[in-house]
Amino acid sequence: MLDCSGFVADSIKESRILTHSHPRNDRQRRHRWAAAAIGGASLLGMVAAFAIAPPAKDPGVELTTVIQKLPAPSITLLDTGKPVFLREERVRRSDTIASLMSRLGIYDGEALQFIRSNQQARDMARHLQAGTTVSAETGAWGNLHSLYCGATRQGRNAGHRTQRRRLRRS
CATH class of the missing domain: 1.20.5 (Single alpha-helices involved in coiled-coils or other helix-helix interfaces)
Structure with a gap:
């Protein structure tokens, strides 16, 4: 069943x-x-509490308007010279000189032309490898003062002494 x-x-x-x-x-x-x-x-x-609440008591304070001439403060500007900014970047595999300079904040066409035309600068640019640290001293408007190419990543080429080279336009 x-x-x-x-x-x-x-x-x-x-x-x-x-x-x-x-x-x-x-x-x-x-x-x-x-x-x-x-x-x-x-x-x-x-809402009801705000609608029913009595207005604040006015203590009877008198308001008066005072007009008074104040002397102008003395201002002195410090002349520290032209500001110099230091930027540092690592070279990437796909970097060109122009892209590296753009990342470093360098907007100086003359500097790029100098790197392309000067033999020492061209050699330095050719030998840049991925991971190399590049430092640049620039002005406030992105004009290049000096460019430093230096050490590669730590641990790479372990016993090799790295040489820090400096390129300065004259």
């Missing part, structure tokens, strides 16, 4: 789950309405 009562009970339970929401969801909806009602009542209470 085949007992189907368990199957019927399970199918009724499933249909109840699918067609009706869980009682916990109903409680949460009721709680949301209660929270909204409490929040609304609190807001109305604050």
